[in-house]
Amino acid sequence: MTILKIVVVYDISDNGKRNKLANELKKFGLYRIQKSAFEGDIDTQRVKNLIRVINDIVDIKTDIVHIIPLGIRDWERRIVIGKEGVVGEWLA
DSSP: OOEEEEEEEEEOOOHHHHHHHHHHHHHTTOEEEETTEEEEEEEHHHHHHHHHHHHHHOOTTTOEEEEEEEOHHHHHTOOOOSOTTOOOGGGO
8 A cells, every 4th residue: 555645735715615625634634734735644545535525525616626646755855934833823
């Protein structure tokens, strides 16, 4: 089983759908890194399941979701400006 590091970013205008997607991403073990961005490690079968869940939530005519697979070296080489891992008031 292959484990991937993924980043999921999205632009969803409907608050209910956006919150539902965020909750589903958390259920898949992903961690919020920005308001509309999550990251985490996930195996390839669960990525397929995640895609199915996302397809059930989003409206492909108005919403967009990017699932970006990264090599571990890519993630280690990222540049972070600002405090990483700080939870803001927008999550309260």
